[in-house]
Amino acid sequence: MDFISTINYEQEYKKAYEESLSLWPVKYKDYFVSTTYGLTYVIESGDLNAEPLLLLHGASMSSTMWFPNIEELCKQYRVLSVDILGDKNKSLPTNEFLDRRSHAKWLEEVLDGLNITRANFIGLSYGALNVMNLLNYSPDRVNKVVLISPAATFVPLSPDFYSYAFKMVKSTSGVDNFLEWIFGDRYELPHQLKKQLYSGMMWVDPNKGTKPKASGFPYVFNNLELSEMKNPILLLFGEHEVMYDPKEALARAIDYVPNIRAEIIKGVGHLMTLEDPRTTTFYALEFLCS
Numbered sequence: 001m002d003f004i005s006t007i008n009y010e011q012e013y014k015k016a017y018e019e020s021l022s023l024w025p026v027k028y029k030d031y032f033v034s035t036t037y038g039l040t041y042v043i044e045s046g047d048l049n050a051e052p053l054l055l056l057h058g059a060s061m062s063s064t065m066w067f068p069n070i071e072e073l074c075k076q077y078r079v080l081s082v083d084i085l086g087d088k089n090k091s092l093p094t095n096e097f098l099d100r101r102s103h104a105k106w107l108e109e110v111l112d113g114l115n116i117t118r119a120n121f122i123g124l125s126y127g128a129l130n131v132m133n134l135l136n137y138s139p140d141r142v143n144k145v146v147l148i149s150p151a152a153t154f155v156p157l158s159p160d161f162y163s164y165a166f167k168m169v170k171s172t173s174g175v176d177n178f179l180e181w182i183f184g185d186r187y188e189l190p191h192q193l194k195k196q197l198y199s200g201m202m203w204v205d206p207n208k209g210t211k212p213k214a215s216g217f218p219y220v221f222n223n224l225e226l227s228e229m230k231n232p233i234l235l236l237f238g239e240h241e242v243m244y245d246p247k248e249a250l251a252r253a254i255d256y257v258p259n260i261r262a263e264i265i266k267g268v269g270h271l272m273t274l275e276d277p278r279t280t281t282f283y284a285l286e287f288l289c290s
Helices: 009-021 100-113 126-137 159-166 172-183 191-202 223-227 246-256 277-288
Strands: 029-035 038-045 052-056 078-082 119-124 142-148 233-238 260-265
Touching: 009 191, 029 100, 038 100, 052 126, 100 126, 119 126, 126 142, 142 277, 159 172, 172 191, 223 246, 233 246, 233 277, 246 260, 260 277
Parallel strands: 052 078, 052 119, 119 142, 142 233, 233 260
Antiparallel strands: 029 038, 038 078
């Protein structure tokens, strides 16, 4: 039996999103930033006068996934958790991304709308891919970067990823199987986030979703692109990564990216910010604040 009983899946998703936000441990304000591609939803925490730090989430997880990390991060930064336009979240797309440049232009316009010239970034999975793409086109808008379990980027995603991901659509059992593949027996997703993920997969909207499109994502950067990225980067993989071989990805990153520190974190997998938020946040802050 499906988890969702109502036919209005969009409304169920929005309700589940708000329930997930109840896990947010600090004060926040939320609002939309207008861009050429639509309205981008932002959750802001921390001191308005502090250095800005943008968080970009994993595919279908939305900004609510940062709830275990936000308290420590906003002690140091003005933290802006951004719902990636076109993915399952509260942002409202109006124009589709046509190529990789348009993905970068969207983030540039988000920064402009926030009156931020240059910012630090933490991106996880699909979010990390978006940050790397911004670095490729507009490195002057970026200070330091923490990349966590980037989707593609250094090596292709495994065929298993596409198999598990496609089976999530309109199937709560598919979601359960995906989560078991990602986490094994190491972690249980909070029921609020699981409900949000269930309802997001039941809500089919042609304007939302991270399936491969003409825009060029997911993308593996070529050697020249990687060699030209000069910004300071911290790259974190989990030893239990299942979307690709983390050792292969780490080796390619070290070989070609000039200003990078790369680590494989023991005991965690792809969504390490959820599995071990204390360790992941420690690594991120140590790098960003140094």
